[in-house]
Structures are given as C-alpha cells and as structure tokens.
Amino acid sequence: MQIKESIGRKVFLGINALILLAVAIAAFYPLLYVTLASFSNASQLMAHDGVLLRPLAPNIESYRATFRNSFILTGYTNSIIILVIGTIVSVVATTVAAYFFSRKNVMHQKTLMKIVMFTMFFNGGLVPTYLWMKQLGMMDNLLVLILPTCLNVTNILIMRTAMYGIPESLEENARLDGAGHLVVLSKIIVPLVMPTMAVIALYSAVGYWNSWFNASIYITKRSLYPLQLVLREILIQNDTTKMIDDVTIAEQAQVSETIKYAVIVVSTVPILCLYPFLQKYFVNGVMIGAVKE
Amino acid sequence: MANTASSAAVNGKPQVLKESYGARCKKDFFINWKLYLIFLPILAFYIIFNYIPMYGAIIAFKDFSPQYGIWGSHWVGIKHFIDFFTSPDFGRILGNTLTISFSTLIFGFPAPIILALMLNEVKHSIFKRTIQTITYMPHFVSLVVVCGIIKNFVADTGLITSLLNSVGLVEKTDLLGKKELFVPIYVITGIWQEIGWGSIIYLAALSGINMDLYEAASIDGAGRWRQLFAVTLPGIMPTIVIMLILRVGHIMGVGFEKIILLYNPLTYERADVISSYVYRRGLMEFNFSYSSAVGLFNSVINYALIIFTNWFSRRAGESSIW
Numbered sequence: 001m002q003i004k005e006s007i008g009r010k011v012f013l014g015i016n017a018l019i020l021l022a023v024a025i026a027a028f029y030p031l032l033y034v035t036l037a038s039f040s041n042a043s044q045l046m047a048h049d050g051v052l053l054r055p056l057a058p059n060i061e062s063y064r065a066t067f068r069n070s071f072i073l074t075g076y077t078n079s080i081i082i083l084v085i086g087t088i089v090s091v092v093a094t095t096v097a098a099y100f101f102s103r104k105n106v107m108h109q110k111t112l113m114k115i116v117m118f119t120m121f122f123n124g125g126l127v128p129t130y131l132w133m134k135q136l137g138m139m140d141n142l143l144v145l146i147l148p149t150c151l152n153v154t155n156i157l158i159m160r161t162a163m164y165g166i167p168e169s170l171e172e173n174a175r176l177d178g179a180g181h182l183v184v185l186s187k188i189i190v191p192l193v194m195p196t197m198a199v200i201a202l203y204s205a206v207g208y209w210n211s212w213f214n215a216s217i218y219i220t221k222r223s224l225y226p227l228q229l230v231l232r233e234i235l236i237q238n239d240t241t242k243m244i245d246d247v248t249i250a251e252q253a254q255v256s257e258t259i260k261y262a263v264i265v266v267s268t269v270p271i272l273c274l275y276p277f278l279q280k281y282f283v284n285g286v287m288i289g290a291v292k293e
Numbered sequence: 294m295a296n297t298a299s300s301a302a303v304n305g306k307p308q309v310l311k312e313s314y315g316a317r318c319k320k321d322f323f324i325n326w327k328l329y330l331i332f333l334p335i336l337a338f339y340i341i342f343n344y345i346p347m348y349g350a351i352i353a354f355k356d357f358s359p360q361y362g363i364w365g366s367h368w369v370g371i372k373h374f375i376d377f378f379t380s381p382d383f384g385r386i387l388g389n390t391l392t393i394s395f396s397t398l399i400f401g402f403p404a405p406i407i408l409a410l411m412l413n414e415v416k417h418s419i420f421k422r423t424i425q426t427i428t429y430m431p432h433f434v435s436l437v438v439v440c441g442i443i444k445n446f447v448a449d450t451g452l453i454t455s456l457l458n459s460v461g462l463v464e465k466t467d468l469l470g471k472k473e474l475f476v477p478i479y480v481i482t483g484i485w486q487e488i489g490w491g492s493i494i495y496l497a498a499l500s501g502i503n504m505d506l507y508e509a510a511s512i513d514g515a516g517r518w519r520q521l522f523a524v525t526l527p528g529i530m531p532t533i534v535i536m537l538i539l540r541v542g543h544i545m546g547v548g549f550e551k552i553i554l555l556y557n558p559l560t561y562e563r564a565d566v567i568s569s570y571v572y573r574r575g576l577m578e579f580n581f582s583y584s585s586a587v588g589l590f591n592s593v594i595n596y597a598l599i600i601f602t603n604w605f606s607r608r609a610g611e612s613s614i615w
Contacts, residue, residue: 017415132365
C-alpha cells in the first residue's frame with residue numbers, strides 16, 4: 001500500500017541527499033585537488049590559497065619530469081613484477097590450501113586448521129621476524145615482498161566456503177574415472193570457483209600494489225624499490241632531489257612542488273580507474289568474508 | 294536422522310572405535326597421503342613465516358647479539374620486560390595507544406553505520422550507487438599516498454590549513470607539527486579512508502531486514518523515527534555487535550604504518566603507540582631484544598583481548614567470531 005509522502009518526509013529526504021552529497025564531495029575532492037594541482041603551474045599553485053576548481057595555467061611539466069625519472073620507472077616496473085607474481089602465488093596457494101581444508105574424512109584437518117588459524121591471532125613480532133628474514137638471506141630479495149604476505153586465513157576460509165558449495169556428485173564421477181587430486185582440482189573445482197578466485201586475485205593485487213612497509217625494512221638497494229617506497233621518499237620524506245634529473249636549480253624549484261601531485265596521480269589512477277568496473281567483485285569479497293565459515 | 298545413522302554404524306561395527314590412534318593415523322595416511330603432500334608447502338609456509346618468528350620471540354628473554362644469533366645469545370630472563378615497565382615510555386605509549394584506539398572507536402565506529410542508514414533512505418538507485426562508488430574510493434588509495442596527501446594538506450600553506458585559517462581556527466603552520474592535533478588528524482583521516490568501505494557490511498545487513506516488519510510497524514502507527522529504533526537498528530544489531538567485538542579485540546593493536554608515516558619528533562609525545570615504539574627502538578635504534586620484549590608484551594595482550602572478547606560474545610549469546 002502506497003502512502004502519500006508527507007512534506008516532512010520530503011524535507012528529510014532532501015536534507016539526507018544533501019548530506020550524502022557533501023560526504024561524497026569530501027571523499028572525492030582531495031583526489032580531485034591532487035589531480036588539478038598536478039596539471040598546474042608550480043609558482044601559481046604555491047601562491048594560491050584554498051580550494052582549487054581548475055588547474056592553474058595548465059601544463060604537463062610535472063608529468064614530463066615524472067616519466068623522465070628513472071626511479072619512478074624502475075619503481076613502477078618492480079611493483080608490477082611483485083603484483084603479477086604475488087597475485088598468482090596468492091591465488092594458487094589459497095586455492096590449494098582451501099582444497100585441502102574442504103576435503104572430507106581427513107584425519108588431521110582440524111589440527112592443521114588450528115595451526116593455520118592461530119597465526120591470525122598471534123605472531124612473533126616485528127623484530128624476530130626481521131631477524132629471521134635476514135638470516136634466511138631475504139634482504140634485498142623481491143621474494144620477501146611476495147611470500148610472507150601471499151597467504152591469509154580469511155581468504156582460505158572464503159575459498160573453502162566456495163568449494164563447499166560444489167555438488168559432491170561432480171567430483172565423484174571424475175574420481176570413478178580415475179582422476180587424481182590435481183585433475184579434480186584443476187578440471188572441476190577451479191572452473192567453478194573462478195568468481196571467488198577473481199575476488200582473491202583483486203584483493204591481493206591491491207594489497208601488493210599498495211604495500212610499502214616490508215620493502216622499507218628489507219629492501220636497501222634503490223634498483224629494487226617498489227613504487228610505494230619511491231613515493232614515500234617524495235611525499236613523506238619530502239626528498240625530491242633524486243627525482244629531478246637534468247634540470248636547472250631554478251626549474252627544480254618549479255617542478256618539485258607539482259611533481260608530488262603528479263606521482264600521486266600516476267600511482268593511484270590505475271587502481272581508481274579500474275575500480276568502478278571491479279567494484280562488484282570487491283563488494284562481493286566483503287560479503288563472503290562477512291558470512292564466515 | 295544423521296544421528297541415528299551414525300549410531301547404527303557404531304553399533305554395527307564397534308571395532309572401528311577400538312582402533313588405536315596410531316592405526317587410524319596409518320590408515321588415514323594411506324588413503325590421504327597425496328592430499329597431505331599437496332598441503333605440505335602450505336604447512337611449510339606457516340612454519341617458516343609464522344611459527345619460526347614466534348619461536349624467535351625468545352630473544353625477548355635474551356641479550357641478542359648478531360655474532361651469536363637468535364639461538365646462541367645469552368639468556369637474561371625478564372630484564373627487558375622490567376626495563377620496559379619501569380621506563381617512563383611505558384605509561385606514555387600505553388596511554389597513547391588507548392587514546393588513539395578509543396578515539397577511533399568512538400568517532401570512527403559509528404560513522405559507517407550512520408552513512409549506511411542514510412544511504413538506506415535513498416530510493417533513487419543511481420544517486421545511491423554513485424555516492425557508494427565515490428565514498429569507497431579512498432579505501433583503495435595506498436597508505437603512503439593518503440599520508441602524503443594529509444601531509445601536504447595540513448602543511449603551512451596546505452588546503453586544510455588555509456581553510457581552517459580562513460575561519461580563524463588555526464594559524465598557518467604545519468599542523469602535523471602540533472602534538473595536540475595528531476590524534477584528531479589521525480582519526481578524521483581514518484574516517485575519510487574507511488567510512489564508505491565500512492558501510493558495505495551494514496548496507497548488506499539493512500537489505501536483509503524483512504520489509505513486512507516496516508509495514509507492520511507503520512500499521513501499528515509507528516512513525517519513521519520509531520521504525521528506526523524498533524525495526525532498523527534491532528535488525529542490524531547482530532552485525533554491529535560483531536563489528537564492535539572485533540574492534541574491541543584490537544584495542545591494543547593500533548597499527549604502526551600510518552603512525553610512522555605521519556609522526557615526527559615533535560609529536561612523539563602524543564603519537565607514539567606500542568607498535569611504533571617497537572619499530573623505532575627495534576629497527577631504527579637496533580635494540581632488538583628490548584623491542585622484542587615490548588612486542589611480545591603487546592602480542593600477548595592482543596591475543597588475550599581477542600580470546601576474551603570472543604568468549605564474552607559467546608557468553609552474551611551473540612554469535613562468536615569463529
């Protein structure tokens with residue numbers, strides 16, 4: 001039954017929409033500001049005060065300096081290598097682990113699950129982990145940025161839930177035909193849990209792309225820096241000197257202000273552009289994660 | 294049904310129960326050895342990257358020296374723990390950890406719930422989806438970039454500083470250099486990052502509420518506000534409680550990443566939390582054993598809190614986290 005909406009209700013809905021709009025603007029404007037500033041003229045930008053609604057004297061100098069810079073480019077390359085290998089390793093390892101935990105009649109499964117789950121709640125701590133990685137010879141090795149974070153318990157549980165949903169009869173037929181674990185996993189299970197694999201791949205890809213801390217303690221060689229570490233140098237430590245190759249000191253001062261914005265855009269845009277198309281999967285991930293085991 | 298079937302099986306074959314543990318292991322291994330073999334790398338992963346570092350935490354009870362390594366260094370008992378508990382840093386970082394945690398909890402926890410409730414009122418689906426997409430975005434921006442933007446915006450000539458200055462709230466200085474502003478900056482930017490993303494789970498809970506309940510309530514004469522408190526909030530209460538329990542379980546586990554990107558010696562007094570202290574003393578000043586002791590102390594407290602909150606929620610009749 002449709003009740004005619006009262007004036008009070010309409011006013012409420014109007015105010016509600018306005019507040020939501022304000023929240024959205026607050027969420028988005030910082031990113032917009034950064035983008036506008038990156039296309040602006042550095043000295044005009046420094047003289048400018050407050051809100052920016054369009055680029056000031058639009059130019060792409062900062063982007064030129066960014067793409068000319070070798071640290072940014074190697075950072076980019078390293079991050080892509082880490083992302084690609086890391087995501088593949090994550091998805092494969094998660095699928096294998098979930099496969100093991102989704103089997104029936106395996107005696108030590110529960111104990112092993114406890115061993116895995118315990119790591120969610122307790123860890124050795126920063127320093128013992130660091131010393132052990134050092135002892136393993138993981139310093140200045142890109143593997144240290146890939147392996148320690150490739151498995152996570154939540155993902156295993158999400159994947160296991162997906163595998164529980166597969167009708168047993170499907171596997172049984174294959175088993176009667178003499179299929180082993182690897183065949184069952186690759187020919188029957190994997191095609192059916194593809195959507196979940198996609199979710200896990202997306203999450204680990206974003207995780208690898210955005211992570212910086214492990215690199216900051218394990219990577220000392222500049223040639224191995226991932227992008228986020230280069231960004232930290234420019235944005236947090238305010239060190240743009242290494243950024244600007246072959247320009248005069250006067251020009252340096254000009255670009256060093258806007259180059260910060262340009263590197264933010266260059267590093268963040270790939271994710272933000274892809275994300276609206278992938279949003280469905282990300283949101284699904286939150287849902288499956290929430291409906292636990 | 295399943296019960297009778299299994300008991301019948303037991304009655305039929307009582308010898309199954311009598312099989313010794315070793316014999317069952319053997320049989321299980323005979324059937325499942327390939328499966329265990331597949332799992333072996335996963336187990337190795339957890340041993341190498343999680344359990345050996347846990348064992349390595351024994352350096353908290355030793356004086357670590359690089360020449361003897363983790364295993365060979367001398368035992369010193371609880372010296373480092375006593376040092377920590379009696380040092381002036383102890384009260385400061387414990388206080389900061391709790392302040393930051395509770396501020397995040399009080400302001401950051403309700404924010405996504407309110408956003409979800411507001412979004413739930415919107416009937417125009419394109420508008421709703423646009424707002425959602427935009428507010429989720431900051432979640433995907435890397436922490437380094439988020440902190441870079443924060444640093445830039447609250448610098449002496451930054452956007453936020455000049456906006457606040459124009460209404461007379463602050464002077465034109467670097468706001469991150471002011472220790473009393475560290476916690477507000479940390480909490481507000483945290484809300485900016487996570488409000489949208491955090492609302493997803495509540496929106497899902499809201500969409501699960503039975504529409505008939507609203508109709509019934511409105512027939513009983515309940516207005517919109519009454520419906521909010523009588524139908525909507527009770528409907529999402531289990532979700533709220535679980536999220537709250539998770540948060541409370543992590544109250545001592547303020548992460549150091551954002552802290553160490555934002556703090557500086559001027560703000561250590563207010564900004565330094567347990568984990569950032571462990572990081573600085575351990576990896577910057579190389580007091581390996583001392584900071585391991587602090588870290589271990591923190592891990593044990595965290596663990597106890599998580600176990601306790603979960604036990605509590607189970608006792609209180611709400612669903613448990615695991």
